[in-house]
Amino acid sequence: MNTMNPSIAAKANMQDQGAEIPVPADRPEDTIIEEGRTVGKPFVDDPKFKLRNVSVSYGSDRAIKDISLDIGRNEVISFIGPSGCGKSTFLRCLNRMNDSIDICRVEGQLLLDDEDVYHSKRDVVELRARVGMVFQKPNPFPKSIYDNVAYGPRIHGLANRKSDLDEIVENSLRKAGLWEEAKDRLDSVATGMSGGQQQRLCIARAIAVSPEVILMDEPCSALDPIATAKVEELISEMSESYTIVIVTHSMQQAARVSRRTAYFHLGHLVEVNETDKVFTSPEHQLTESYITGRFG
Numbered sequence: 001m002n003t004m005n006p007s008i009a010a011k012a013n014m015q016d017q018g019a020e021i022p023v024p025a026d027r028p029e030d031t032i033i034e035e036g037r038t039v040g041k042p043f044v045d046d047p048k049f050k051l052r053n054v055s056v057s058y059g060s061d062r063a064i065k066d067i068s069l070d071i072g073r074n075e076v077i078s079f080i081g082p083s084g085c086g087k088s089t090f091l092r093c094l095n096r097m098n099d100s101i102d103i104c105r106v107e108g109q110l111l112l113d114d115e116d117v118y119h120s121k122r123d124v125v126e127l128r129a130r131v132g133m134v135f136q137k138p139n140p141f142p143k144s145i146y147d148n149v150a151y152g153p154r155i156h157g158l159a160n161r162k163s164d165l166d167e168i169v170e171n172s173l174r175k176a177g178l179w180e181e182a183k184d185r186l187d188s189v190a191t192g193m194s195g196g197q198q199q200r201l202c203i204a205r206a207i208a209v210s211p212e213v214i215l216m217d218e219p220c221s222a223l224d225p226i227a228t229a230k231v232e233e234l235i236s237e238m239s240e241s242y243t244i245v246i247v248t249h250s251m252q253q254a255a256r257v258s259r260r261t262a263y264f265h266l267g268h269l270v271e272v273n274e275t276d277k278v279f280t281s282p283e284h285q286l287t288e289s290y291i292t293g294r295f296g
């Protein structure tokens with residue numbers, strides 16, 4: 001569990017709750033971003049993802065500008081930053097979710113275990129099984145709870161017998177902290193569950209195909225505080241087995257769940273550091289301005 005400097009924490013808390021925070025006079029000389037330069041510790045010893053000089057454009061608009069970053073094996077890393085700064089765009093490059101957007105162009109080197117994510121011969125279905133995704137809004141299929149979790153293992157041929165599939169479904173629901181609530185209603189339609197249960201079901205669905213990485217794009221933004229706490233607890237438990245990348249608008253959440261935090265600004269990766277460091281003594285003026293509520 002990470003801690004924030006109390007004054008920064010208080011301001012971050014106010015900002016998370018939408019309160020207005022006094023804006024100090026601008027110091028533009030401290031807020032210059034040098035393209036391609038990230039302060040702090042963007043690189044690690046044992047990267048799962050090695051991302052180098054990544055730029056992403058939608059048509060002629062560059063949404064991601066020359067970002068280099070490692071994502072460590074079994075690390076939880078948070079992406080934070082003002083709306084529209086490119087967090088989701090960058091996240092979605094990691095399992096090629098942007099492929100379906102015709103005008104989106106990705107440049108640079110993206111390696112997963114030293115293999116090119118964007119190689120022309122890369123099997124994207126297999127990639128997305130290894131790098132699963134949980135979205136902002138829970139999106140279970142209009143099928144039973146069982147069939148939601150069994151869907152991936154079935155299409156990937158992970159279970160030959162019904163008993164194997166049953167085991168995968170049970171284990172995935174257990175890991176997602178949902179087994180006790182779901183075991184007596186596996187045949188009920190998933191859309192009848194509460195929002196928090198549906199989101200944990202989506203996590204179980206991602207886990208069922210044995211991913212190595214789980215990408216989470218604001219996974220708690222549609223959940224109440226109790227459901228949020230359960231998902232955060234789950235993230236902490238899952239970090240033993242998976243690499244987790246989480247986009248969040250809640251700085252408190254980033255502080256609670258992640259080992260490193262990455263601060264994005266206008267398509268640049270401004271700072272990456274140990275989460276404690278980002279929230280107690282950020283190195284870049286822009287990071288400090290953001291976490292103390294000067295903009296958001």
Ligand SMILES: Nc1ncnc2c1ncn2[C@@H]1O[C@H](COP(=O)(O)OP(=O)(O)OP(=O)(O)O)[C@@H](O)[C@H]1O
Pocket residue numbers: 058063081082083084085086087088089090101
């Ligand atoms: N499908 C798209 N087509 C064109 N432009 C897009 C598309 N998706 C995102 N963008 C643009 O790319 C930029 C980055 O958007 P992105 O959604 O990645 O930011 P974000 O930091 O995740 O924002 P938010 O916190 O509001 O979700 C924005 O200017 C956005 O308008």
